[in-house]
Amino acid sequence: MQGAGNGEYRKGLWTEEEDRILTDHVKVHGKGKWNQIAKVTGLKRCGKSCRLRWMNYLSPSVKRGVFSEEEDDLIIRLHKLLGNRWSLIAGRVPGRTDNQVKNHWNTHLSKKLGIKQKKCKVSASSSKFSEELGVNSKTKLNSNDGSILCHRGEAEIHAEIQDNSEKIKEMTSLQDPVLFDDCYDNFGLSNNDPFSCAPNLMEFLDHSLDFLWYNL
DNA sequence: AAGCGATCCAACCGCTCTTAA
DNA sequence: TTTAAGAGCGGTTGGATCGCT
Secondary structure (H helix, E strand, O other): OOOOOOOOOOOOOOOHHHHHHHHHHHHHHOOOOHHHHHHHHOOOOOHHHHHHHHHHHHOOOOOOOOOOHHHHHHHHHHHHHHOOOHHHHHOOOOOOOHHHHHHHHHHHHHHHOOOOOOOOHHHHHHHHHHHHOOOOOOOOEOOOOOOEOOOOOHHHHHHHHHHOHHHHHHHHOOOOOOOHHHHHHHHOOOOOOHHHHHHHHHHHHHHHHHHHHHHO
């Protein structure tokens, strides 16, 4: 992971000088048009690399340093609910990026919980749960906050969430992993045609996250 | 002090989706 | 309708560092 690759762009760790050039450019011109940065600034980095560096490291909104107990707990709970949807999880952990959350999970939390990577029971069940209901990594998300898009009335949904608040707590607690069948039972989803109830699930997931965020 | 395996995490890769021309 | 660029995602890699012998 070093050297100049095809000769046009550099790879590997960023230098302080490269960081400064990128930061200065974004301050003046704003985010976006990442592929033009190399041409404008002379930075020998591809646009994708520039974007990643800004989003994961240089952006003022990125929080550095060790994860707090509260953050750990929130990530664990969200992971139980969502599986490896790091961007969605990160969207609910202020200041943390999907890459940070993913790394932190793989290096600390999975060990802390005694979960073997890629053989994670919780993740597997969540994944199965999601996939069968059409909520996969390509699920349409709200570009503003990462929430799952839905189409029902807010009042109706919030009422439903309030009614299910205890179930949400139970399902997302450390002691009670989310299980496929539990979700069906607790939320009255049909087992016969999983796809027919996908909208319900999406709404549930999104508003569950809101619930968790405001109540944790 | 040196060697070496383990661990951490920044960065890359390959892919899909969105959007604008 | 097509196409290319931009953006975003999750999985993976590998260099730097740590800690043990």
